[in-house]
Amino acid sequence: MTVISRIETFLVPPRWLFVRIETDSGIVGWGEATCEGRSETVRAAVEQLSELLIGRDALRIEDHWQVMTKGSFYRGGPILASAVSGLDQALWDIAGKHFNTPVHQLLGGHVRDRIRMYGWVGGDEPNEVADQISAQLEVGLTAVKMNASGRMSPVASVAEIDGVIRRVAAARQVLGDHRDVAVDFHGRFSLANAKRVAPLLEPFRPFFLEEPVVPENTHLLREFTSSTTTPVSTGERLYSRQEFLPALQAGIAVAQPDLSHAGGITEVRKIAALAEVYEVQLAPHCPLGPLALAACLQVGFATPNFLIQEQSIGIHYNQGAEVLDYVVDKTPFKFVNGHIERLTGPGLGVEIDEAVVRAADKRGHAWRGPVWRHPDGSFAEW
Template identity: 75%
Template sequence: MLISRVETFAVAPRWLFVRIETDAGIVGWGEGSLEGNSDIVRAAIEQFAGYLVGRDPSRIEDHWQVLTKGGFYRGGAVLASAVSGIDQALWDIAGKSLGVPVHRLLGGAVRDRIRAYGWVGGDDPSEVGDHIAAQMAVGLTAVKMNASGKMSRIGSVRELDGVVNRVAAARAVLGPDRDVAVDFHGRFTLANARRVAPLLEEFHPFFLEEPVVPENSHLIGEFARSTTIPVATGERLYNRQDFLPVLQAGIAVAQPDLSHAGGISEVRRIAAMAEVFDVQLAPHCPLGPIALAACLQVGFATPNFLIQEQSIGIHYNTGAEVLDYVVDTEPLKFVEGNFELLTGPGLGITVDEGAVREADRLGNSWRTPVWRHPDGSFAEW
């Protein structure tokens, strides 16, 4: 069996799907979504396709090594996302060729279900209660919210009180038996993050995410030591080397994105390394059904797996939704706030190829918003 074709599809709302076809008729799907940069990742995948076509798709690790290390200039979000989509598709082919789900190839299931959480905003405090109620209505027992919208470099009393009030409102709706994670989204300086964290402790957040931007990961240990709340980061870290310093610094939750951090192959290694530091895995995934299925396959085979982010039915997806691109929605159905063990071959979902091709014809043009402070200078989104 040899790879005969590699295709990419830029689809709404902001995702990039990868299709790898073999001469045996088996097709694998992956997701290399790098939000706001579909065209750039697409070009990288097209370049990688020149190497892949005509080769054995079962040599997943060898292809991963060549694609990540074969160039003199390596790494970064674009190339890592391109490799991620390809890697997922190759694992999908491997599972389909053997008639087993990918988690069987990763050593077998260590759990029967995976807890899920949904995103509920937080930029606008008036939306938080309604969004939480909507997530609870579909059975979820955990949510994540932004700590704030645009944040000053040194927050005002009003800004910091706003953070506390929004988290308090979320806790009031959720009660003591459900969880709320709070995402700082890299919008806070270290000083701001350290100031607000103690004010949130009484609400027992599930974790505080990305308290500093990833390029300032050398500061995250100082933040982790300043709070009893578990600290999470990782959606903008792309390999084991990126994760090692934050693991050593004392984070509690690692959040690699399977569409950014080298796919199934590398995230499995990140998870194993995290286990050495008693750190839990909670993959970042505000993406499409293929990325979500890949996350779940890893989760079912990973002992230190905590919870799975997902964006099914989320209000910010415009033009298309996660379940629009699968033939059968049953494998991605919530059961009491969990995903049940995936049993289908490969990634365990069937992609609706017709819907994908039509969506690609329309394309997606999403770009990261640009925010500015009152003085006109750039502000973190």
């Protein structure tokens, strides 16, 4: 039996929370429990959940997942789900190292040799969008995602709508016909705005339109998906199969669970299987660190209906640290023709530089998302 002997957390820049699980056999597993803007709260949840794991067999991953998610009368939500996610990733990392094999091998073996990647681009003006996309193409990517807009009025003006169209048009001009751009509504649009804009974007053939409504309004998704021929995606703020089911039934084409929010590898694999029943592709949300990215890739290599993977290597909002600053060997994350080749190392396939992580934890971070307001002073979705 491989007994869990110690659990630690590390709050590291720019905005991440790493989890380290140590066993009595000396095997150490790492995971990422980041919940952007709430990682200190998740840290406390990890500490409380550790009471359920210390002294237990690390290889009983499914049983631990069941107990962590259902062992309290009050369940669910992003804080608990993120804490479970980081611990679950670390347990899978331990299992892979115990059996000296990549996690995807434990999930049934690889169904693909490489995974297509995309990067996020910002830019408030068309020329800024074009410049940022060009930079992503230079590092070898063949797909990008961009925000449709910044702050958006509940009933958009002509200028707001035209701004969306101009930016996406600029993106398509740079990308040509053989590369892809996804457009993220980011929950900033009212249903009326989303329905109004979507047909205007169809000539530019977006890869998908992301999060057209906020997650608490999933009941409105069917009305949106039926209003456009463009594939629709959502899921970065859905945390379980049960929360994904109405979105799948509403006709989304791409499910985007976050492996640091939606119960880790254990639950996302089940979300993927459920999505497959609805002919929905998996494209995990991951603007996070190296452990979250490695966990996503491990799932992707073993999941038939896996489409593409988000990543934030080199992204402009990583202030104070970069994705690869915390890993010993950066080569597994090298882009090759817009893809990352299959990871072959044991566990998650990434070796963490523990000394760097411990030093970064001493600096810590207190990252918070911005609070936006409309011109009249009322709250605006970010």
